[in-house]
């Protein structure tokens with residue numbers, strides 16, 4: 001990663017005075033030249049109403065009075081926010097941002113009527129599932145309407161290993177319905193109790209199950225999407241296969257997802273296990289061996305450095321040690337081989353229980369993995385924050401990072417397959433927040449060991465990912481949101 005690219009990982013200037021926005025535009029223009037982007041990639045229209053105010057939104061509300069509008073100010077504030085506060089930098093940048101109104105469509109027809117009014121009045125629209133995103137993805141930068149999709153939550157069909165659901169369908173409800181038919185989701189985040197399918201595709205990655213199936217946007221995990229265009233006469237357009245991917249992780253900037261068809265996996269009987277190891281390196285080697293082992297049926301393997309246990313209040317007794325540990329989900333058939341693999345890496349299985357037993361405790365093991373780990377730490381000590389990264393050579397890179405940064409940075413990695421199928425790790429290391437400069441230095445430290453950092457302290461689509469503009473995302477915006485009303489300010493490729 002070049003020094004220049006690293007220095008682009010800054011919080012975008014707050015939209016505020018004209019001078020600020022203008023100087024940012026000039027800066028973005030310069031970056032466009034550096035990236036060799038011509039006018040073809042630029043947004044066609046940025047004519048959304050920068051003066052959206054209560055009266056224009058009130059006019060929409062009056063013309064659609066029978067819809068489910070959120071009345072209470074405190075609820076509008078709540079539904080304007082997500083888990084951006086995991087980052088002290090995002091907290092500072094986004095605390096004062098909120099929607100002018102929130103509406104909850106119940107049907108496609110209601111959704112279309114809202115979209116048409118917004119198009120007529122050029123009112124910004126921010127889509128929302130459950131609002132569990134971490135990067136201010138569903139926080140409107142410029143007011144306007146938040147469209148909360150939680151009432152468009154139907155499960156349309158589950159058959160032949162595929163499910164079609166409305167975008168606001170909760171993953172928890174989908175899992176229960178799929179289980180009843182002998183299937184389960186291929187991957188879901190640790191926030192599965194609240195998160196929606198539209199929100200996972202629009203803003204998430206995956207999580208439990210990604211050790212087998214990669215991210216939700218790996219080919220053939222999502223089979224088709226229906227997208228509503230933003231115009232005075234909204235249309236629904238169906239996308240198939242790889243064409244869907246332009247809307248993945250685009251923060252709802254380039255299309256309104258109405259429903260999705262996803263591929264499912266056959267249901268397994270799962271067991272949760274905690275194993276401890278005498279060194280972090282041994283734990284990582286165990287994780288790599290488990291991830292690569294084709295015969296052991298597993299769904300989750302998170303590796304945690306020493307120091308995390310005291311923050312995992314409900315698990316402390318079960319983890320039973322302050323040494324490095326692994327949290328795994330293993331099918332019945334894999335138990336013997338799993339135990340042998342732990343032993344071969346000098347580890348101890350401290351706990352093994354069926355998923356039903358876990359459910360009776362009220363929390364699953366995977367609710368202590370992924371970004372839930374960060375949340376449990378933050379709950380006890382709000383001076384912490386985190387980073388996100390991908391390791392492509394997990395054992396080697398994790399050792400180098402641990403040797404250099406432990407204990408100031410507490411290492412936490414989740415084994416996954418990447419979109420091409422190779423074993424990799426998603427990293428969610430936790431660290432004390434000192435300053436923006438310290439975060440930038442730690443990003444540089446991770447990058448110096450070859451980690452690909454997805455900066456969780458910025459709110460632009462590109463800045464939090466590859467830092468490159470994705471022409472497919474911009475082309476989708478031109479196709480589905482020509483007026484530029486969706487989540488304005490988040491897609492750099494359109495702003496230029």
Ligand SMILES: Cc1cc2nc3c(=O)[nH]c(=O)nc-3n(C[C@H](O)[C@H](O)[C@H](O)COP(=O)(O)OP(=O)(O)OC[C@H]3O[C@@H](n4cnc5c(N)ncnc54)[C@H](O)[C@@H]3O)c2cc1C
Pocket residue numbers: 082083126127128129130131132133134137138149167168188189190191194195196197198199200201202203204205206207208250251252253255256257258369370371372375487
């Ligand atoms: C404690 C914690 C743990 C987490 N663990 C994980 C994890 O394991 N894996 C992971 O991937 N993420 C994780 N996340 C992030 C987040 O929970 C997931 O990505 C989740 O899937 C988001 O779903 P949501 O319904 O809450 O989406 P929201 O936060 O509501 O939306 C996410 C983005 O999608 C857009 N969007 C929502 N609906 C639509 C739609 N219909 N059309 C177009 N765009 C839409 C929104 O505008 C927003 O930009 C975690 C977050 C927290 C706080």
